[in-house]
Amino acid sequence: MRRYMHAARPGLSVGRPTIGDIVLAVTAATVQTFTGTLFDGGWHQPDLARVSIGLAAALALIWRRQHPVFTLFAAVTLDALLLAFPPTSQWLPIASLIALYTLTSHLDRWAGWTVGICTASLLGLASLMWQTGGGPTVVHLVPFDFAIIAVAIGDATRSRRGLVEQLKARAVQAESTKETAAARRVRDERVRIARDLHDDVAHHIVLVNAQAGVARYLMSADPEKAHDALGQIEDNSRRALEEIRATVMLLKDGDEPAPLEPRRSFGERDSLIESFRSAGMEVSYAEEGLYVHRNEAVDLTAYRILQEGLTNAGKHSTRAIVDVRLKFTGDELHLKLVNDHNASRRGSGTGLGLIGVRERAQSVGGWTTTQVSDGRFTLHAVLPLSGGTS
Numbered sequence: 001m002r003r004y005m006h007a008a009r010p011g012l013s014v015g016r017p018t019i020g021d022i023v024l025a026v027t028a029a030t031v032q033t034f035t036g037t038l039f040d041g042g043w044h045q046p047d048l049a050r051v052s053i054g055l056a057a058a059l060a061l062i063w064r065r066q067h068p069v070f071t072l073f074a075a076v077t078l079d080a081l082l083l084a085f086p087p088t089s090q091w092l093p094i095a096s097l098i099a100l101y102t103l104t105s106h107l108d109r110w111a112g113w114t115v116g117i118c119t120a121s122l123l124g125l126a127s128l129m130w131q132t133g134g135g136p137t138v139v140h141l142v143p144f145d146f147a148i149i150a151v152a153i154g155d156a157t158r159s160r161r162g163l164v165e166q167l168k169a170r171a172v173q174a175e176s177t178k179e180t181a182a183a184r185r186v187r188d189e190r191v192r193i194a195r196d197l198h199d200d201v202a203h204h205i206v207l208v209n210a211q212a213g214v215a216r217y218l219m220s221a222d223p224e225k226a227h228d229a230l231g232q233i234e235d236n237s238r239r240a241l242e243e244i245r246a247t248v249m250l251l252k253d254g255d256e257p258a259p260l261e262p263r264r265s266f267g268e269r270d271s272l273i274e275s276f277r278s279a280g281m282e283v284s285y286a287e288e289g290l291y292v293h294r295n296e297a298v299d300l301t302a303y304r305i306l307q308e309g310l311t312n313a314g315k316h317s318t319r320a321i322v323d324v325r326l327k328f329t330g331d332e333l334h335l336k337l338v339n340d341h342n343a344s345r346r347g348s349g350t351g352l353g354l355i356g357v358r359e360r361a362q363s364v365g366g367w368t369t370t371q372v373s374d375g376r377f378t379l380h381a382v383l384p385l386s387g388g389t390s
Helices: 019-039 048-062 068-082 094-104 109-130 138-221 223-251 266-278 296-316 343-348 352-363
Strands: 282-288 321-328 332-340 367-373 376-384
Touching (some): 048 094, 094 109, 296 352, 296 376, 352 367, 352 376
Antiparallel strands (some): 321 332
16 A cells, blocks of 8 residues: 555655644534434434544544544444444444545555445445345445545545646746756857857957067068058957957847947958968968858858968967868868977967867868878868758
C-alpha cells in the first residue's frame, strides 16, 4: 500500500490534526449516531453503546490524513458494530465513507478503485446481513452505492490534484526555461559585442600603430608624407572612438536606439584591404571566380575573417607582408591569408581573434584551419555561400 501511496504522499499530513479535522470528525459522529434515532419513527433515547461506538469512529477520523489506512479499517469496523444496536433501518456509515474518500484520493487509480470496491462490498454485505426489516431490499444497498460515490469523488480529487501539480511544475519549468533563454541571450550578446569590439576597434588600433611607425620614420625625411600618416592616425582613432561609443550606447539602459554604423559587407573588401595598404602593409590580393551575395550572415562572416586575418598579420609580423587569395566556387568561398610569422612576437596576442574567426565560420556552417610552416602563418577559411549550421 505504501508503494501506491508514495507518489501522492505530499497530499497527506505528517503533523498534528487540525481544527478542521476535529470539527469534521465530531460532525460525522453526531450525524452518524443520531440519524437512526431521528428518522426511525421519532425520537428515541440513544443507546450508550451506540454513542460510544460513534465517538470512537469520530476519534479515528481525526487522524484520517496522518494514518488513512488505519482510519479506514477502524471506521469500517466501528460502523459495522453499529448494526448491532437498534435502530438500524437508517444506517449510513458516514465515518467509513469519509475515511474511504481520504484514502482513495491519495492512491493511484487502480489501487484506489480496488480498495474502494472491496470496502463498498464489505459495507453492503454488512448492511444485508445485520439489518432487520423483512429481508433484503434496495435500501440495504445504499451503503454500497454511497461507498462507490466516495471512491469516485476521491479519484476525481486525486486527478485534479495531479493536474494542478503538473501545471505548477510546467509553470516552474517554463519560468526556468525563460530565465535560461534570457541568460543565453545575454551571454550571446556579450560574445557578439566582444567580437565586434575586437574586429573593429583592434583593426583601427593596428592601423594607428602602423601609421605611427610610418610617421616617425618619415618625420625628418619626408614631412609631407609624415603629415599624411598623422592624418590617417587621426581618422582611424576617430573611427575607433566611434565604435567604442556606439557599443557603450548599446549597453546603456533606455529606449533610444544607439547610433550604430552601417552593417559591414564583404563587398567592401577592396576598401578594407586598401586601408591596410595605406598604413604601410604590403598586401598582395587575387580573386578567382565570381562572388555572388546569397546570405547576409556569410557575407558579414567573410568580411570579419578577412579583417581579422589582416589585423592579426599586422600585430604578429615584423614584416607586414600579406598574401590574400580568394576563390569562389559554385557553393563555397575559400579565403586564404599567408603572412610572415615572427615567433618572438607570438605571445603578444590573446588568441581571442582566431577563436572568434573559428566560431564565426562554424556559425554559418564553415570551418577554418591555421598553420605555421617555414616562418609563415596561414589562415584558411571555407564558407558555404548559402549559409548553414555546423
